[in-house]
Amino acid sequence: MRALSLLTILLTALLPAFAFLQPTLSGISTRLHSNIIGIQEDLTFSPPNTAETISEKLCADAASKMKRVMVPVSSDVSDTGYVGISYIHWEGRNKNQQLSLCPLLLVHGFDSSSLEYRRLGPRLANLGIDVYCVDLLGWGFTQLDGIKSFSAQAKVDALGGFWKTVGNNAQVVVGGASLGGAAVIEFAAQNLFDPQNDQNLGCVRGTVLIDAQGFVDGIGPMSVLPAPLAKLGIQVLKSTPLRETANQMSYYDPATYATVDALNVGRLHCLRDGWEESMLSFMQSGGFRPKEKVSRISVPSLVLWGRQDGILDGNEFANKFVETMPEAELKWVEECGHVPHLEKPVETAKYIYDFLNEERVRPKRKDTGVQSVFDGLFSLLK
Secondary structure, rough: OOOHHHHHHHHHHHHHHOHHHHHHHHHHHHHHHHHHOOEOOOOOOOOOOOOOOOHHHHHHHHHHHEEHHHHHHHOOOOOOOOEEEEEEEOOOHHHHHHHHHEEEEEEOOOOOHHHHOOHHHHHHOOOOOOOEEEOOOOOOOOOOOOOOOOOOOOOOOOOOHHHHOOOOOOOEEEEEEEHHHHHHHHHHHHHHHHOOOOOOOOOOOEEEOOOOOOOOOOOOHHOOHHHHHHHHHHHHHHHHHHHHHHHHHHHHHHHHHHHHHHHHHHHHHHOOHHHHHHHHHHHHOOOOOOHHHHHHOOOOOEEEEEOOOOOOOOOHHHHHHHHHHHOEEEEEEOOOOOOHHOOEEEHHHHHHHHHHHHHHHHOOOOOOOOOOHHHHHHHOOO
């Protein structure tokens, strides 16, 4: 009892100082951040209402968990230096496992939202993985008003600001689907974790690329269209006929998965005020340019690909990732199209779980002195 009281006193005195040090393990990092520093939530945010147009319970559950947090960005993006980024957090069920595995930060595809992971997130959490699904700035349910730029670089910068704010820049595995893979490649290339370098501030311990775009730069002719023509194209982009066509193309089994519900989930964020302007800003920026950065991703990487992907040919692009990235491994998802996380969430979750459990992907200790202090304090309980 005396030892426990002493431990409480020491922790109370020392933890505020530790909050500003680089923690040793990702689980410690997240807890220090959320419990001591605090997170500034966007109090103007209300989760999206799915009740009127969407019947899928997993979507309603995901939407109810959505929050929006203020994250730092440059003044080129916002005069205030902050933007509101929406996200869904599925907390891993097994607390002990959370401390031994990296958390997973997932990024959705082109003009989509974190609701895209409504089937995968809960399954990963049930396996013990801490999952954060984040909306890219300008898409999903992020702040749209008062933003000066929704460019590809602004999206990557806001992603970095999000993880510094919510994850305390702890070691993390970052995953992205389709164009979200391009965002992940750009983010990872700037933030690779290096356990051999004490001055290294990188946080990306590994990547998961799901039918990812990595070898096509930009968005083609759309980036140079005059604004009036570009706005017409944007109007078509949110139209029901175009969304339905994309819906049908995304699945190996469209009769089961390309439902009206699926269409409405993918289109929900497009109905927000300011969405068209945010899309125009992104298009005029030229889009992501990941092609030259793929080879820089030296951390362990899992490449997942739907065998029957009709949008990005796996035989060409999946194998190219493995050939280009030094520590990449490829797993095929059978009888599956472009979106394994939606069409085959059980298999996809298993592949990701196995990957995160590999020793080469587990969080590495850094000699910051933090762990040794904690070890000494907790030894008082023995």
